[in-house]
Amino acid sequence: MSRPFHDPVTPSVSASVTDAWAAAVVSHVRRSVVARRPVDGREARSRHRLLVALGRLEHPLDGQADPTHLTGSAVVTGPSGVLLLRHKRLGIWVQPGGHLEAGETPWDAARRESEEETGLRFEAWAEPPPLLHLDVHPGGRGHTHLDLRYALRVSDDDTPRPPAGESQAVGWFAWPDAIVVADPGLAGILRAVYGGNRLRR
Numbered sequence: 001m002s003r004p005f006h007d008p009v010t011p012s013v014s015a016s017v018t019d020a021w022a023a024a025v026v027s028h029v030r031r032s033v034v035a036r037r038p039v040d041g042r043e044a045r046s047r048h049r050l051l052v053a054l055g056r057l058e059h060p061l062d063g064q065a066d067p068t069h070l071t072g073s074a075v076v077t078g079p080s081g082v083l084l085l086r087h088k089r090l091g092i093w094v095q096p097g098g099h100l101e102a103g104e105t106p107w108d109a110a111r112r113e114s115e116e117e118t119g120l121r122f123e124a125w126a127e128p129p130p131l132l133h134l135d136v137h138p139g140g141r142g143h144t145h146l147d148l149r150y151a152l153r154v155s156d157d158d159t160p161r162p163p164a165g166e167s168q169a170v171g172w173f174a175w176p177d178a179i180v181v182a183d184p185g186l187a188g189i190l191r192a193v194y195g196g197n198r199l200r201r
Contacts, residue, residue, distance in 0.1 A: 026060055074097060085118070
C-alpha cells in the first residue's frame, strides 16, 4: 500500500511532508468516493455534497479548520449481528465513530473511535480498507460531518465494555432489528448489506 498512509505525522515532521501526506490521503478519499456506488438516494446526495466539499476545503482532515470536515466511522459486525450505540446527546442508534485526530486517516479514526467507544478489539484489515458507505449530516456546534464508513468485525470476545464517559447503551442487534432502529443515515447501508448477504457470516 501507499507508504504515506503508514508514516505517522508528528510535530517534528516538516510542514511540506505533512502537507504531502494529507494530500495523498485526501486524494485516496476522493477516488474512493468517486468510485462509490450509492445504495440509495440519500447516499447519492451525500456523495455529491462530499465531492463538492472536497473541492473547496483546504484542510478537510482537520476538524478545526472548517465547520465542514471529514469524520470516520465503522459498521461493526459479528456473529451476533450489528453493533450499535445510542448517541448520548441525540438519543439515536448509530455506528461508532467520530472526528479525526492530528495525523490520522478516516479509517484510522474509525477503528480508534470504535475501540474507544465499545471496548472491543477488531480484526486487522488491509490499509487503506475499502470504503463501505458515506453520509453527510449535521454534527454538533453547527458542524457538517462528511462521514466515511468502513467495515469492522470483532476479533474475539464480542461483549461491549464501553468505558466511563462513553455511551453505556451499546449492544448487538440482529440484522432486521438493526435496520429498524438505526438512524436513517445508517439504515440504507444495513439494508443493502443484509439484502446482498455482504459482511454476514
